[in-house]
Amino acid sequence: MSDQTLQTRSAPVATQATAGRFGRLMQRSEAARGYALLAPSLIFLGVLILVPFGILLVMSFWTASGFGFDTGFTTANYQKFFERPIYTALLNRSLFISGMVTVFTVLLCYPMAYYVAFHVHRHKMLWIVLMTLPFWTSYLLRVFAWKVVLGYEGVINSALMNMGLIEAPLExxxxxxxxxxxxxxxxxxxxxxxxxxxxxxKIDKSLLEAATDLGDGPVRRFFRITLPLSLPGVISASLLIFIPTTGDYITPALLGGPDGAMIGNLIQKQFGPINNWPMGAALSIILMLCIATISLVFILLTLFVRKRVS
Amino acid sequence: MSGESYIRRPNRPLQIYAVVFLILLYVPVMFLPLFSFNDSLYVRFPLEGFTLQWYGELFQRDAVWNALWNSVRVGVVVAVFSTTLGVFAAKAITRYRMPGKGPMVTFIMLPLVVPLIIFGVALLVLLSQLGVALSLYTVAIGHMIVCLPFSIAVLIPRFEGFDASIEEASADLGENAFWTFWRVTLPMVGPGVVASLMLTFTVSFDEFILAFFLSGTEPTLPMYIWGQLRFPQQFPSILALSSIIIFVSFVLVFAGQWINRGALSGSAKGSVS
Structure with missing residues (x-):
């Protein structure tokens, strides 16, 4: 509505400039102008996400033969996935590890976020920047840092041995x-x-005051007001961690050893040393379907629980 | 006001938790610079002595400078392109009502969530089917997929934070769309643009997973590090290199966030009221 004024006033100037049917459409329709501005990003990402995924999907029904591909349609890769226990075992382990990571991270981060949201009143911005700063820096190097910390002769082991607390490195x-x-x-x-x-x-602080005035203690207040209202944040945090970590392969490659390998390592190997791209494509598709299903179930489940509670 | 007191009352255990949390967030990374000055081939306590030897060794290697130059080129191109697209997209998302906006925004933000390995292999498959040779260009294209959503996410609060009526006033005073954008919108969202440039540069500069699948014969800096991790005798110089990268990234990101701090506190205020 407020844009209407802008359009009518600037219309003569701009029609002179562009003076086409397209230009007039731009002037008239707010949505058209929005689409025009969004189009470059949408087209760019559309082409670079949908097309590769399409080809990945197609390739997952091919088979490798020598250095090339046999492009005959077959579900052999998917059958192989379900026949060989190693594949499903790796997928299950990936989901298990990501699940654990999600639970730990959300549990550990919740009090931190709570503290900054409710108890930090000055320099809030500084706290937020400090909390998120490491995220922007090299993932590879953060993993590398943990290798240094946890290594056989690493920080923890050598420090403990120096203090005489342990005789041999903790393996x-x-x-x-x-x-x-x-x-x-x-x-x-x-x-x-x-x-x-x-x-x-976002939680309205007056709700907490109301709960206190009506006799709720801090614990009841937390479970009846704060936690339910912050549930959307918990859901999105869980998904934001669970989904990307299932496909991770750097951490398991550097720190996992044979017991810690995940499905990402297997996918990477199919495109690297094993050189079976169609199998790698099939594994990627399976991983994506798996993630999508679990996320959907998780979202529906939390929605259901929330409805039951309220 | 007294009603505020029992909620605003400082919570000592929580405060200690928060400080410990922050320390633990940074400690593992800080071991890299610590040991990069250690006069020993091995990463272990006790520290042997202070040395700059590993840094000196680093600067003599052509491969490091090549990789650095590759990473910088890719980073600058990616930052400029994704921020340019990001400005338009963020303006569209915050300023215009259009059908199907929600799904479109979700689609744009998808690369932040989907495991990067999937994008990496999908792009690799596409490029090989098209017969495109892997190069720094393909790395840059891959990085743009990740950086564009970041850029938009950084810029959206900026656009939300300033009043659209200022743009209207400019239009009312006779400026056309281009000059309104150039003289009103851009200066207002300027800090967001600078922040977006710095953050997307850092993300690209540090990115490893996509570069792993999409780089050809010219390595980016993280790819170079990955290659050197196999050789134990290179460990200290890799520590030195990592320390420099982490330091530069921290400075860039901190500066970017700080320049853009108005947007964050502005949106936080907006959400409270």
């Missing part, structure tokens, strides 16, 4: 699922904090 630190979970949780913490913070910050 379970590096090359284990725990190492992968710790590293991923640390690396993705900032991604969880922002949605949690935003949802907590």
């Amino acid at each position: 379970f630190l590096l090359y284990s699922q725990q190492a992968v979970i710790i590293t991923l949780a640390h690396a993705w913490a900032a991604f969880a904090i922002l949605p949690l913070y935003v949802s907590l910050e």
